[in-house]
Amino acid sequence: MARERSGPTLAHLVLATRLRILREAAGLSRKQAADGLGAHPVTVRRIEQAQTSLDEGQVRVLLRAYGSPAAETEEFLGKLATANLPGWWxxxxxxxxxxxxxxxxxxxxxxxxxxxxxxxxxxxxxxxxxxxxxxxxxxxxxxxxxxxxxxxxxxxxxxxxxxxxxxxxxxxxxxxxxxxxxxxxxxxxxxxxxxxxxxxxxxxxxxxxxxxxxxxxxxxxxxxxxxxxxxxxxxxxxxxxxxxxxxxxxxxxxxxxxxxxxxxxxxxxxxxxxxxxxxxx
CATH class of the missing domain: 3.30.870 (Endonuclease; Chain A)
Structure with missing residues (x-):
């Protein structure tokens, strides 16, 4: 479920940006990444622009598609809970x-x-x-x-x-x-x-x-x-x-x-x- 609109925290923004960087390094378009999710490219754009909360299942699929090593994937997933918390504001x-x-x-x-x-x-x-x-x-x-x-x-x-x-x-x-x-x-x-x-x-x-x-x-x-x-x-x-x-x-x-x-x-x-x-x- 998407988080209530309140703006991303820095941790969320950093992880979302890392997902975009990893996708580009893997040479994949947003459409290709979205196909792996069974979703529309807009979904990937919203994820990468921190406009929606980071879903563990979606993130795991994306990291697998980007060729992320197991250790990097687990480190990334370990930061999701903090990233999805609402900001102090x-x-x-x-x-x-x-x-x-x-x-x-x-x-x-x-x-x-x-x-x-x-x-x-x-x-x-x-x-x-x-x-x-x-x-x-x-x-x-x-x-x-x-x-x-x-x-x-x-x-x-x-x-x-x-x-x-x-x-x-x-x-x-x-x-x-x-x-x-x-x-x-x-x-x-x-x-x-x-x-x-x-x-x-x-x-x-x-x-x-x-x-x-x-x-x-x-x-x-x-x-x-x-x-x-x-x-x-x-x-x-x-x-x-x-x-x-x-x-x-x-x-x-x-x-x-x-x-x-x-x-x-x-x-x-x-x-x-x-x-x-x-x-x-």
Missing amino acids: HPWRSVMDPWQLDLMSVESAASMIRSWEPALVPALLRTRAYARAVDDVLRPDLPAAVKDARTDFLMARQERLRTQQTRIWAVMSAVALHTRVGAAEVMAEQVAALRAAVDSPDVTLQIHPLDGPPHALTGTPALTVYRVEAPEIPDRVVRECGPAGAADVWDACATVTDYRLLLDYSCATASHPDKSREVLA
Whole structure:
């Protein structure tokens, strides 16, 4: 039975990717693999893209078709139980943006997260009150209880990233410091939180001044690049676009590299991280 939709864990994503790599190394198409299962090629695609739980019987048949040695097969099957467990974010799945369902495993394993935010404080550096006020403005369609749950989820994400010491490197426009989100005390608390964040060894914050020239990300929507150390998992780039939490997600190496370079160019012309304290004073 397929697992309830909540997004794959990293262990699931790694095993699904390994199945694709093994199939390609065996020189088999998805159709050929599906024929061995007595299934449609879409079934194999869903398995390899971690869109369904890993069934032991199906996996055993596929590994046999790919010529996997007995020891490798048993090792693989031994990891299925853990891979099929729901991720820590499962309780919040009903309030997550669609792209987050597939990206939370990547975020949870990221060694570095780089982001660009053109008009607001970057999400991973927002306070609870600021984040809730942002949803009040950008997501008026959502009930208050859903907005509260979304804020709880963001706070949980931030705490887990701090615990696993993921490096956050954010670049933002000073426009965010002059855009009032919520009441005056909400903004004051958010600025104070940013001042505290820049003192953390795991946070780098750069700010483009209001009177600065255009830069490589001028006019670009909010952007996040995830760096993952697991060799089976490619880096990801997320570009927010449109209303209701819509986003484009890419894992193609060329596309990720292009956006990483844009971030590099933008960071090169932003204020030095040491000056962030002066801007936030």
